[in-house]
Amino acid sequence: RLNNKSIELGDESKKGTRVKVYGRIHRLRAQKHATFLTLKDGYGFLQCVLPAGDLTKNYDALLFAQETALVLYGELKKLPAGATAPDGRELQVDYFKVLGHAPSDTEAITNKVSRDQDAWDAAMLDNRHLVLRGENASALMKLREFVELAFVDTYRELEFRKVSPPAMVQTQVEGGSTLFKYDYYGEEAYLTQSSQLYLETVLASMGQVYCIEKSFRAEKSLTRRHLSEYTHVEAEIDFIEFSDLLDHLEEIISKVVDRVLNDETAAGYLKVLNPEFKKPEKFLRMKYEEAIEWLNKQDPPILNEEGNPHVFGDDIAEAAERRMTDIINRPILLTHFPVEIKAFYMKKDPNDLRVTESVDVLMPGVGEIVGGSMRMDDYDELIEAYKKNGIGHEPYFWYTDQRKYGTSPHGGYGLGLERFLAWMANQHSVRTTCLYPRFMGRCKP
Ligand code: 4AD
Ligand code: MG
Structure with a gap:
């Protein structure tokens, strides 16, 4: 593997270890006296030098398109002072063999990864399987793996148990309008919108529980932060008050961020993607009603979807929410949304029956990354809420x-993993944070 740093290096005075390496060409620079290749293998990068001379008779620089797969042999040497290459070393190649040729257009595809939504045109999405080979996309997928495991590790630290609820269900959680329906042996069934209801059923037997599963939403609009299939990190906690839920949310997000920043490799991926990232300060706690006032107080006021000042009961739309979060520029725990705009299962605030004990976590650049609440626990009230x-x-x-x-x-x-990553890695859209994004009009590759 190219990230193996334990191999003894040579220099002017001593011979280095002769090694055999496999990889694909990441970058190529052909000069008069030598050809420099940066090789990649998914673990690391290695500079390889093919000198002019005998070796040049055996190859044609044109043979080396980006993504060509090769095996190379040679001596691994420390770089002379002043020269730079990954890990300060290079392979002085004395023999090589091409294992898989590549056409010469790959670079145009893999280097086009951009934070600019315009670059996310159909061609880029059609070529997602090649785009993933680019440096940014692969750093982001590796960061994603780390973050997902950081959630697992943090839940274990906090003594939550992992369960795996079904994806094929016959109940909705977040409203009928975004349900994916299908035929289940003649019965109507849906792809799950959230595992929440199932998590609630195992509290009694398992204690605090969580899951990391796919959720599905038939979102009929194209936005920067909506997918049809996304990875949902969900947890459920028994015998708590609303303030405990808020404290927990702040704690788990902080702990996951710490795990990334304290890990050299993961912090390295983050640096490639978002060099400015800093761990957020304490989250701001704000009630929905205060947010409405805040929006109306701006100069000019931030208006609702009909173009009017916000009134109690209005949804805070995506654009308004994001503007508010960007201006405040720190994480917000936005709480106490009105009953009418929230899901049926949310518990009412005993001190103000107009609102629910609900919370959205908002992050700069993205807006909502978490939706949560206390659950209606009274039988009669729940029956009434269904109705x-x-x-x-x-x-x-x-x-x-x-x-x-x-x-x-x-x-x-529930926390949307793609939105969490869009926040951390400063991505314009959640589409770059998953392997193969699914949204209206896109189900390939
Ligand atoms: O706010 P939502 O709809 O809440 C629920 O599903 C709850 N039942 C979760 C729970 O309490 N266990 O979704 C939760 C989060 C959102 O904050 C967002 O991050 C993400 O899931 N999300 C989406 N991410 C990408 N594409 C979509 N279409 C999403 N819909 C929700
Ligand atoms: Mg929500």
């Missing part, structure tokens, strides 16, 4: 039963 939301209660018998068999004050949340 009010036009949801037939029959398919929810198992969920309703939780309120019959030892109900409890509990709450939880």
Whole structure:
């Protein structure tokens, strides 16, 4: 592997180890006296020098397009002072063999990865399988792997148990309009929008639980932060109050950020993507009603979707939410949304029955990355909430039963992994944060 640093290097006075390396060409620079290749293998980079002379008779520089797969043999040497290359070393090649040729157009594709949405045209998306080979995209996918595992490690540290709820379901969680329906042996079924309801059912047996599963939303609009399929980090906590939920959210996000920053390799990926990233200071806690006032107080006021000043009960639309978060420029725990604009299962605030014990975490550059709440734990109230939301209660018998068999004050949340990454890695769109983004009109490659 190209990241192996334990191999003894040579210099002017001593011979280095002769090694055999496999990889693909990341970059190529042909000079009169030598050809310089930067080789990559998914683990690291290595500069390889093919000198002029005998060797040149055996190859044609044109043979070396970016992405060509090669095996090379040679002596590994420390670089002379002043010269730079990955890990301060280079391979002085004495023999090589091409294993897989590549056409010469790859560079144009892989280097076009951009934070600019315009560059995310159909051609780039069609070529996603090649774009992924570029330096930014591969750093982002490696950061993504690290962040996902950092969530797992942090949940283990906090003694949460991981479960794996079903993706094929017959209940909605977040409204009928974004359900993907399909035929399940003749019955109507859906791809899950959230594992929340299932997580709630295992609190009694497992204690604090979490899952990292796919959620699906038939989003009928194209935005920077909506996908049809995304990775949902969800957790549920028993016997808590709303303030405990807010404290937990701040804690888990901070701990995951710390894990990235304290790991040399992960911090390296982040540096490639977002060199300016700093761990956020304490999160600002703000009520929905305060946010409405804040939006109206701006000069000029930030208006609602109809172009009017916000009034209590309005949705704070994506654009307004993002502007607010960008201006405030720190993480916000936005709480106490009105009952009417929130999901059926959310518990009302006992001190103000107009609002719910709900929270969105907002991050600069992205806006909402988390949605959570305390759950309605009273049986009669839940039955009433199904009715009010036009949801037939029959398919929810198992969920309703939780309120019959030892109900409890509990709450939880869902965090969109792609949005979390868009925030950390400063991506314009969530589309660059997943391998193969799925959204309206796009289901390939
Ligand atoms: O706010 P949402 O819809 O909340 C729920 O699904 C709750 N049932 C979760 C829970 O309490 N267990 O979604 C939660 C988060 C959002 O804040 C966002 O980060 C992400 O999921 N999300 C999406 N990410 C990408 N594309 C979409 N279409 C998304 N919809 C939600
Ligand atoms: Mg939400």
